[in-house]
Amino acid sequence: AQSVTQLDSHVSVSEGTPVLLRCNYSSSYSPSLFWYVQHPNKGLQLLLKYTSAATLVKGINGFEAEFKKSETSFHLTKPSAHMSDAAEYFCVVSNRGGGNKLTFGTGTQLKVEL
Amino acid sequence: NAGVTQTPKFQVLKTGQSMTLQCAQDMNHEYMSWYRQDPGMGLRLIHYSVGAGITDQGEVPNGYNVSRSTTEDFPLRLLSAAPSQTSVYFCASKNPLASDTQYFGPGTRLTVL
Numbered sequence: 337a338q339s340v341t342q343l344d345s346h347v348s349v350s351e352g353t354p355v356l357l358r359c360n361y362s363s364s365y366s367p368s369l370f371w372y373v374q375h376p377n378k379g380l381q382l383l384l385k386y387t388s389a390a391t392l393v394k395g396i397n398g399f400e401a402e403f404k405k406s407e408t409s410f411h412l413t414k415p416s417a418h419m420s421d422a423a424e425y426f427c428v429v430s431n432r433g434g435g436n437k438l439t440f441g442t443g444t445q446l447k448v449e450l
Numbered sequence: 451n452a453g454v455t456q457t458p459k460f461q462v463l464k465t466g467q468s469m470t471l472q473c474a475q476d477m478n479h480e481y482m483s484w485y486r487q488d489p490g491m492g493l494r495l496i497h498y499s500v501g502a503g504i505t506d507q508g509e510v511p512n513g514y515n516v517s518r519s520t521t522e523d524f525p526l527r528l529l530s531a532a533p534s535q536t537s538v539y540f541c542a543s544k545n546p547l548a549s550d551t552q553y554f555g556p557g558t559r560l561t562v563l
Contacts, residue, residue, distance in 0.1 A: 340492075345490070368550040370550075370551070372554075378556070378557075379540065379554045379555060379556040379557050380493075380540065380554040381554075382551060382553075385550065385551060387550060426492060426493070430550055437483075437495055437498065437508065438483075438493075438495070438542075438552060440485075440492035440493040440494070441492055442490055442491060442492045443490075443492055
């Protein structure tokens with residue numbers, strides 16, 4: 337069994353300040369973890385993924401996430417928010433190499449203010 | 451490559467009507483899946499297929515049918531639409547031998563009146 341908890345449904349930051357979107361996961365097997373972003377009325381775009389290599393994963397648009405097994409966390413960060421980062425972000429888990437099913441978190445809406 | 455394509459983009463149905471949501475991919479991916487997205491619930495898996503001729507149920511399969519006659523296409527059929535099926539539907543595909551990454555289509559927004 338696997339599950340994902342996104343700890344904040346809404347996050348609001350000022351432009352130029354750091355972004356932190358929190359995600360905790362549960363998995364019976366070694367997980368693969370993903371962050372997807374969805375801009376309004378658009379599809380889902382992969383930001384970054386963790387499979388089994390380095391625990392600090394760098395993605396597109398300056399985002400990165402750190403896999404912490406001891407804390408079962410995979411938080412998404414960015415040093416400086418931009419207005420274009422305003423979107424909904426989904427943390428996703430799948431069982432690596434085994435089942436193909438993705439389990440999505442309920443999403444975090446990021447608002448970026450001037 | 452066009453990637454994953456979905457048609458139509460928008461659809462309005464009346465309760466009881468049937469329709470098929472189309473999904474196609476040109477990446478020769480064996481694995482394809484359908485999700486629905488509802489506010490505050492993330493995406494939930496409806497049905498998936500690990501290859502032509504093979505389909506299986508996901509988390510919320512009731513009211514939906516699928517078939518996979520070719521590698522490229524994975525249509526989703528609503529047999530008798532209900533207002534509870536008002537949602538945004540996403541199709542996705544991946545090559546499980548190469549990567550865990552799933553590629554998503556642009557979505558179909560369905561309203562059932």
